[in-house]
Amino acid sequence: MLPMLPLPHLDREFDYLVPRELEEQAQPGVRVRIRFAGRLVDGFVVSRTATSDHQGRFGWLERVISPERVLTPEITRLVELVAARYAGTRADVLRLAVPPRHARAEAEAAPESAPTPEHAVDREAWAQYVHGEAFLTALAEQRSPRAVWQALPGEDWPARLAELSAIAAGADTGTVIVVPDQRDLDRVVAAVESLLGSNRVVGLAAGLGPALRYRRWLAALRGTAKVVVGTRSSVFAPTPRTGLIVIWDDGDDSHSEPRAPYPHAREVALLRAYAGGSAMVVAGHARTAEGQALVDSGWAHDLVASRDVVRARAPKITALADSDHALARDPGARAARLPAIAFAAAREALGAGRGVLVQVPRRGYVPSLACGKCRAPARCRRCNGPLALPSAAGPDGAGTPACRWCGVADAAHRCHACGARALRAVVVGAGRTAEELGRAFPGVPVRMSGGNDVIDVVEQGPALVVSTVGAEPVMTGGYGAALLLDGWALLGRPDLRAAEETLRRWMTASALVKPFGDGGQVVVVADSGIPTVQALVRWDPVGHARAQYEERAEVGFPPAIHLAAVDGSAKAISELLELADLPDNAELLGPVELPAGARLPVAGESPEPADVERMLVRVPRGEGKPLAEALSAAQAVRSARRESHPVRVQIDPIHIG
Incomplete structure (x- = not known):
């Protein structure tokens, strides 16, 4: 039996006696209730055996919660691999992998499995990618191909993923497709339904009610649904004979689990494909350094289009710096806070009866202000927080700046550096941008998308x-133009992945625009000399990902190496590292003090501990497993000692600092 106990030192199987009346029901994979240390806890039957090495007394299985075998051998192995990879416990991983039981949904009879219908694959669409047709053939023949797919601009990627899942279903294997959010989930489900029918696909997301989610999860477990589409936790979906696993847009932060042991859906999918011999596709318009590492290592192959095809499908992309001189040349452009070229591109697209997409880094009115004279950030005199304009006070957009931290208004603000009163917008939010565009283009409808809307x-x-x-x-037929504003606000973030994330955001928006041959244009407001901007102009995500990987290899950051972030009090971190038998070539970086709210809370401690520090432990890529094992063993010792100061361990976090 494996009890659902989060304590590291209890992350192991325990032998229990099975009463004769429960012998038929207590099969491997079922949920059970056992008595542990005097209290009843939930658990799973991992295996049945007639003998045991235990020399002491045995406890008895109290009852079988459900005879449904929800923990399959494939998921059992995957849970073990994920726990080992991320220095966590199997109980924590199981909470992510197996949803809570819903008795009424479980009691419903499973629908009869219909035969897989004939499906049509757009061979021409796949032929645009080098080796695209060969990949389809290998998938149909169950040869477990693995690829990093670079979707073309304007590609109907949900239809392409549906075609892959239909090919896998034709071979009588299941498919798991993991997407970042509900919008992508709905698009992919609709595409799969158009090929295979609504009874062959289920969508799994956290927003579903417990009954509906468990009912759909059971459809995957029982094999009535051949295709599972869902967000990050659906990577554990128990499809029988999994033939294909797909991760779409693996650079999206939504794929990173915020609960212990903090696994990334891409890494879980890779472990599952490796352990089960499944086909694997990492897909997106952009590419991460991790995706490029898979190609460079030979584990996966490139699935990209030739440069001629890319040029024919991509919109025209123009980069220019945002300057006061550029705005001053055109009164209309100044009213909309757009450089003249961007204003002209928008006017041309609207004149041709096409839509214009305007991407801004943040929502709100004016999220950030600076001194109009010296450009120093405008700070609150009370708490030193950033000042902003929460709403317009008049037709000219003037208003009283207020602190975004404490909310106190400061009508008499003076710059702390030069004493000037004038303020300027550093980052203009979506609300202010929409207002200014409405004045610059009278009579044109303006729609906003962001936040809760x-x-x-x-x-x-x-x-x-x-x-x-x-x-x-998404605009049906594609946008006529896209304006990517305030690019420096994305590029200038103090984040290791700022350049990678910026290019991913830009390419996702640009992929919605018509090709240049049909008049599609993209204007990015950023310095054209920046490598990330150049990669967008050339539409070269592969080259950018390779450069990002090389930069991280040079400075020693994932994915070129493995890194563990250890958070906690100074005493707790010291105790953990003393207990851990780290690899000889492990390098310690830190500790550094973390600001309040800079990390996820550790279970069992106050939300804001007094002295939160972070220590980074860095090892070569081949030492990732020994590092995780050493930290996991040290956590188990501290848990057995009942140390009062918990420590949070995160392996290869996507954000550092």
């Missing part, structure tokens, strides 16, 4: 669609 699809026609990053709606 995300639009999925807009109809073709002359309209301005102002969207925050990640909330860009």
Whole structure:
């Protein structure tokens, strides 16, 4: 039996006696209840055996919660691998992998499995990619191909993924497709339903109610649904004979689990494909350094289009710096805070009856202000927080700046550096941008997408669609132009992945625009000399990912090496590292003090501990497993000692600092 106990030193199997009346029901994989240390706890039957090495007394299995074998051998092995990879416990991973039971949904009879219908694959679409047709053939023949697929601009990627899942279903194997959010989930489910029918696919997401989610999860377990589409936890979906696993847009932060042991869906999918011999596709318009590492290592193959095809499918992309001189040349452009070229591109697209997508880094009115004279950030005199304009006070956009931390307004603000009163917008939010565009283009409808009001699809026609990053709606037929504003706000973030994330956001938006041959244009407001901007102009995500990987290899950061972030008090970190038998070539970086709110909370401690520090432990890529084992063993010792100061261990975090 494996009890569901999160304590590291209890992460092991325990032998129990099975009463004769429960012998038929207590099969490997079922949920059970056992008595442990005097209290009843839930657990799973891992295996049945007639003998035991235990020399002491045995406890008895109290009852079988359900005879449904929810923990399959494949998922059992995957849970073990994930726990070992991330220095966690199997109980924590199982909470991510197996949803809570819903008795009524479980009691429903499973629908009869219908035969897989004939499906049509767009061979021409796949032929645009080098070795695309060969990949389809290998998938149909169950040869477990693995690829990093670079989707072309304007590609109907949900249809392409549906075709892959249909090929796998034709070979009587299941498919798991992991997407970042509900919007992508709905698009892929609709595409799969059009090929295989609604009874062959299920969508899994956290927003579903417990009954519906468990009912769909059971459809995957029982094999009635051949295709599972879902967000990050669906990577554990128990499809029988899994033939294909797909991760779409693996650079999206949504794929990283915020609960212990903090696994990334891409890494879980790789472990599952490796252990089960499944085909694997890492896909997206952009590419991460991790994806490039898979290609460079030979584990996966490139699935990219030739440069001629890319040029024919991509929109025209122009980069220019945002300057006061550029705005001053055109009164209309100045009213909209757009450089003249961007203003002209928008006007041309609207004149042709097409929509214009305007991407801004943040929502709100004016999220950030600076001194109008010396450009120093405008700070609150009370708490030193950033000042912003939460709403417009008049037609000219003037208003009283207020602190974004404490909320106190400061009508008499003076710059702390030069004493000037004037303020300027550093980053203009979606609300202010929409307002200014409405004045610059009178009579043109302006729609906003972001925050709690995300639009999925807009109809073709002359309209301005102002969207925050990640909330860009799809326009039927494609946008005529896209304006990517305040690029430096994305590039200038103090984040190891800032350049990679910026290119991913830009390419996702640009992929919604018509090709240059049909008049599609993209204007990015950023310095054209920046390598990330150049990669967008050339539409070269592969080259950018390779450069990012080389940069990280040079400075020693993932994925070129393995890194563990250890958070906690100074005493707790010291105790853990003393207990850990780290590899000889492990390098310690830190500790550094973390600001309040800079990390996820550790279970069992106050939300804001007094002295939160972070120590980084860095090892070569081949030493990742020994590092995780050493930290896991040290955590188990501290747990057995009942240390009062917990420590949070995160392997290869996507954000550092």
